[in-house]
Amino acid sequence: MDDKKPQWTLRRPVYLIGFMGAGKSSVARRLNRKFGFDYVDADSYLEEREGRAIAQIFAEDGEEAFRDLESACLKELAGQNRLISTGGGVVKRPENRQAMKENGFVVYLSVTADVAASRIRDKSTRPLFNDLESARARIAERVPLYESSANVIVNTVGLNVYQISNEVFRILREHAIAARV
């Protein structure tokens, strides 16, 4: 490990929520690299646990089976104070919204469908990002769920991953969630 790297820790689990392309995974990775926060990507955890890619799970078992797995993973990941980047649909189930709120601090990274589409290079890995029209409808449906789950909202439109990460870091310090090791 680089000794010069500032080391920070979290006092509670921090959930990054938001639509596909909001930057949840990239921001968690960046905050890990820059400040040393522990992090886990919930989708990658699920894929490893199942030994299958998400697109394959959707194709073979359908969305409801995926949502069951997603909820089970969320429970498994709740125990540690680290950053958890979630899948964009995690807020669909009330039990997940409740678990995140009760257990941690929830940061909603908001994005528009158009900006999300420009950020997602490989759409084949996102079975629920088909076309712009349906992405717009899906975001509109979910915005109230994201908003009601969130402790804070960061509008990511016009920001790059570095700027979003710095803003999340600032918020975590402001709320005394981030602390030096």
Ligand code: S3P
């Ligand atoms: C989904 C988002 C994806 C993944 C799955 C379903 C959704 O995660 O969990 O394809 O319903 O919005 P990302 O938000 O990380 O792309």
